[in-house]
Amino acid sequence: xxxxxxxxxxxxxxxxxALESFLGKSIYQSSALCIPTxxxxxxxxxxxxxxxxVAGEQPSHMTGLGWKSVGLxxxxxxxxxxxxxxxxxxxxxxxxxxxxxxxxxxxxWLAQSGLWDELQRFPNLVWVGVSAGSMVLTPRVGREFMTxxxxxxxxxxxxxxPADAGLGAVEFSIFPHLNHxxxxxxxxxxxxxxxxxxxxxxxxxxxxxxxxxxxxxIRVISEGTCVELG
Numbered sequence: 001x002x003x004x005x006x007x008x009x010x011x012x013x014x015x016x017x018a019l020e021s022f023l024g025k026s027i028y029q030s031s032a033l034c035i036p037t038x039x040x041x042x043x044x045x046x047x048x049x050x051x052x053x054v055a056g057e058q059p060s061h062m063t064g065l066g067w068k069s070v071g072l073x074x075x076x077x078x079x080x081x082x083x084x085x086x087x088x089x090x091x092x093x094x095x096x097x098x099x100x101x102x103x104x105x106x107x108x109w110l111a112q113s114g115l116w117d118e119l120q121r122f123p124n125l126v127w128v129g130v131s132a133g134s135m136v137l138t139p140r141v142g143r144e145f146m147t148x149x150x151x152x153x154x155x156x157x158x159x160x161x162p163a164d165a166g167l168g169a170v171e172f173s174i175f176p177h178l179n180h181x182x183x184x185x186x187x188x189x190x191x192x193x194x195x196x197x198x199x200x201x202x203x204x205x206x207x208x209x210x211x212x213x214x215x216x217x218i219r220v221i222s223e224g225t226c227v228e229l230g
Contacts, residue, residue: 001123002124004019004022004126004128004210006128006207011207012208014221014223015208018221022126023095029068031068032067033070035099036050036072037076037109038098038133042100042132056070075113076113083118094126095128099133103166131177134176134211137168138167138169139166139172140164140199142164142198144194172201173202175194175204178204178206180206195229202228203229208223208224
């Protein structure tokens with residue numbers, strides 16, 4: 001897959017241009033599937049915030065960019081269906097819009113749903129992550145971002161005890177929402193403290209930044225601040 005890993009979504013022209021470069025055509029000619037699943041695992045998220053993502057009304061405006069079509073892909077529902085039903089949905093899509101929330105919860109359901117294994121069959125599909133939707137692809141999330149992971153929040157007794165490991169699709173970790181006005185603890189000093197537990201490359205990035213990954217090649221796109229740590 002082609003990866004566009006953001007902190008805050010498609011927030012400026014530079015990130016949008018990178019997305020259309022990946023697609024090889026305009027957003028208006030492209031079809032998207034949005035995945036809100038990570039929100040269910042985060043205590044800050046509500047039914048209203050989930051709807052805002054689906055309706056394109058939150059700051060990331062992921063679903064409201066003018067796509068040819070937008071569909072909802074809910075990972076929690078996939079295990080109840082045969083793959084033959086939902087695989088054609090992936091074949092018809094150009095991009096997956098993966099929202100933020102809890103990265104560990106998202107990691108679990110990407111595996112549990114079978115979606116992660118099937119995605120290897122779609123090398124031209126573009127993955128656009130927001131916050132946890134980007135962090136889930138990294139080797140480690142870090143303790144500071146294990147916001148839920150509890151059986152009380154997840155509501156299931158069969159979910160595994162949380163660990164901060166992501167899917168490891170990339171070789172670096174991400175500290176998102178750097179210097180965000182609503183997240184006063186997300187400072188560069190906090191990012192450096194977070195980095196002490198990360199034993200591989202990492203980036204601290206604000207919501208005007210993104211990281212592009214194609215075939216292992218990494219490129220930073222930023223109209224704000226993106227700091228390579230270490």
